[in-house]
Amino acid sequence: MTVSNFKRSLRREGYALIAPLTLFLLALLGFPLVVDIVYSVSRVGFENIRRPELSGFGNYAKAIADREFWSAAWFSLRFGLLASLLEVSLGLALAIFLAPLLGKRSWLMAILMLPMMVAPALVGLMYRLILHEFVGVAPYYLDLWFGDSPAFFSNDNAFKTLVVVESLQWTPFALLILHSAYAAISLDVREAAALDGAGAWRRLVYIDLPIMAPAIAVTFFIRFIDSFRVFDNVYTLVGAGAGGATTSMSIYIYQAFFKAGDIGLAVAASMLLLGGSFVILFAVNWAGARAARA
Amino acid sequence: MTKRLLDALRWLVFAAAAFAMNFPVISTFVTSLKGEAEISASPSLWIQRPTFDNYRAIFAMQDRFDILHFLGNSLVASLLGSVFAILLAFPAAYGMVRNEVGRKWLLPLVVNLRAVPLIIFAIPIYLMYQNLALLDTRLGLALILCLVNVPLALVLFATAIAELPLEIEEAARVDGADTRRLLIHVVAPMSLNIIAATTVLAFIYSWNEFLFGLMLTTSRATPVSVGASFFFAASGGGVRWGVAAAVMILATLPPLLLGLTMYRWIGRSMTAGAVKG
Numbered sequence A: 001m002t003v004s005n006f007k008r009s010l011r012r013e014g015y016a017l018i019a020p021l022t023l024f025l026l027a028l029l030g031f032p033l034v035v036d037i038v039y040s041v042s043r044v045g046f047e048n049i050r051r052p053e054l055s056g057f058g059n060y061a062k063a064i065a066d067r068e069f070w071s072a073a074w075f076s077l078r079f080g081l082l083a084s085l086l087e088v089s090l091g092l093a094l095a096i097f098l099a100p101l102l103g104k105r106s107w108l109m110a111i112l113m114l115p116m117m118v119a120p121a122l123v124g125l126m127y128r129l130i131l132h133e134f135v136g137v138a139p140y141y142l143d144l145w146f147g148d149s150p151a152f153f154s155n156d157n158a159f160k161t162l163v164v165v166e167s168l169q170w171t172p173f174a175l176l177i178l179h180s181a182y183a184a185i186s187l188d189v190r191e192a193a194a195l196d197g198a199g200a201w202r203r204l205v206y207i208d209l210p211i212m213a214p215a216i217a218v219t220f221f222i223r224f225i226d227s228f229r230v231f232d233n234v235y236t237l238v239g240a241g242a243g244g245a246t247t248s249m250s251i252y253i254y255q256a257f258f259k260a261g262d263i264g265l266a267v268a269a270s271m272l273l274l275g276g277s278f279v280i281l282f283a284v285n286w287a288g289a290r291a292a293r294a
Numbered sequence B: 001m002t003k004r005l006l007d008a009l010r011w012l013v014f015a016a017a018a019f020a021m022n023f024p025v026i027s028t029f030v031t032s033l034k035g036e037a038e039i040s041a042s043p044s045l046w047i048q049r050p051t052f053d054n055y056r057a058i059f060a061m062q063d064r065f066d067i068l069h070f071l072g073n074s075l076v077a078s079l080l081g082s083v084f085a086i087l088l089a090f091p092a093a094y095g096m097v098r099n100e101v102g103r104k105w106l107l108p109l110v111v112n113l114r115a116v117p118l119i120i121f122a123i124p125i126y127l128m129y130q131n132l133a134l135l136d137t138r139l140g141l142a143l144i145l146c147l148v149n150v151p152l153a154l155v156l157f158a159t160a161i162a163e164l165p166l167e168i169e170e171a172a173r174v175d176g177a178d179t180r181r182l183l184i185h186v187v188a189p190m191s192l193n194i195i196a197a198t199t200v201l202a203f204i205y206s207w208n209e210f211l212f213g214l215m216l217t218t219s220r221a222t223p224v225s226v227g228a229s230f231f232f233a234a235s236g237g238g239v240r241w242g243v244a245a246a247v248m249i250l251a252t253l254p255p256l257l258l259g260l261t262m263y264r265w266i267g268r269s270m271t272a273g274a275v276k277g
Helices: A003-040 A058-065 A067-097 A106-117 A120-130 A137-146 A158-183 A187-195 A200-228 A232-237 A249-258 A263-293 B002-021 B023-032 B036-041 B053-059 B067-098 B106-113 B119-132 B138-162 B166-174 B179-190 B192-208 B211-216 B224-230 B241-270
Strands: none
Touching (some): A003 A058, A003 A263, A003 B067, A003 B106, A058 A263, A067 A158, A067 A200, A067 A263, A106 B002, A120 B023, A120 B224, A137 B023, A158 A200, A158 A232, A158 B241, A187 A200, A200 A263, B002 B023, B036 B241, B053 B067, B053 B241, B067 B192, B067 B224, B106 B138, B119 B138, B119 B211, B138 B192, B192 B224, B192 B241, B224 B241
16 A cells, blocks of 8 residues: 555544534534524525525624614623632632642642532522522521521622632632642742742742643633623523522523513524624633733 | 640541531431431421332422432533533633733633623523523533533633643644544543543532523423422422422532542642632
8 A cells, every 4th residue: 555545544534533522513513503694694484494595694783783682792891800809819728728639639629619519500400409598508697697687689789699609610720730730830930939939929920820721821811701601590590580680691591582582683693603602702712812821 | 736726626626527518418318318207297307207208209200399300400411511612612612822912812811701790691592592492402401511611611622722731733734634533532542631520610600500401491491490499389288398309409419429530630620720820
């Protein structure tokens, strides 16, 4: 067999290996994407689901003119930013402060990772019980100790409640990544700095944190992307309650389709969300490439 | 002396963090062991008269509250979804790494998929399922769970296969093994650790999936993540909080136990791709 023949058969075999996955993705992502695009520029309802009439950009105009669309986008953005900021700060503080304990005992880490094993939807339901004004354990103790307990789901407080719920569940994720990043810093670097007379605090600020900066940034972006598309815990804990103050982007699309039956609006909002995701992805990849060059 | 004080403080912070972050499960577990009367009389974390009545009550419930049905649906759909994801991703990862096909476009595409909210595809998938009679079936749910898990599986497998020594595969080729036999008898056995870790992780993520379970099922294939919320719908005499708590503990137990016992294997995989991106 000649070399070029061998290469060709290697490629042919490679295509055979990736074919099943590619076909699967074409069916469950490619085809839906085409449907999304077509429906988003069509007048379509359940009665003409197979024969949508092309109608231009009316669905997009409707979404963009909808105040609830923007309030959902604003909710998701604020929620994503605040929750990931909290998770990264808390995770970083814990990773560094608890490093001497966690380094030697992996079972301690296993306990701290447990929250990630619980379905976010169930966590939402559990907090429904915990925060319930009559049978909830949180109002009970707040009443006992402070003589008062806040309305967790009022228009003003629902957002804060949800951010705390999300952060408590996903701080472990930040902790896990940042713990490995911190443990990976070589002892030599720290010892050299200590010999030069740098105190613990200076070593943290001038050595540890700069070395960990890429890991911190990656953790933040992963958590942001995940929290931005939040659905499960918000839906099970408050639904679109609190006067619509807790409608995330995902919940907006879900409701446009399942509650209002407005297919055109739902798919147009989906496409806008996809566009937004691309912008974020490009920004992250661009920042990553820049950081790699620097 | 200050060192010991600092160590004590560390243990204290660890205990506080572990308690706060695991609080939902701890508190729900406590509630599940209380009688209905005690729950409304005293919501504290102290149990005056522990009882298994709530757990007993669950298994006596039927129809819309048949917990075994929900657990069974979750088990079947999650197992199928995880196995599908591995069967699709493993050969593909091998083809990408060793045959260098699709590494430039398919791999980044799938990896970035994790950053795209899947709800974007949910509506066409719903309509497609309606036409294919896949709505409210375990198979339909399993296919979606496979889609959810494929990115992680692909990243984990591609990384693991790239680290395998080429010599063994070359030796097997010289002995006349074709690619299919090579994959099954040489590459897969060498990758057993990562396959096991991926299966466990994919199973946990599948078990915990909610959005598609909510949209694509109504009763026959409802997974437990969705079914658990039925117990919160006040019917007749209001929500039976003790029963609801017990349901949530049962629904949470499988992934929780898997995570606790398998932590050493899955811990590193959970953040895979996070650092390499």
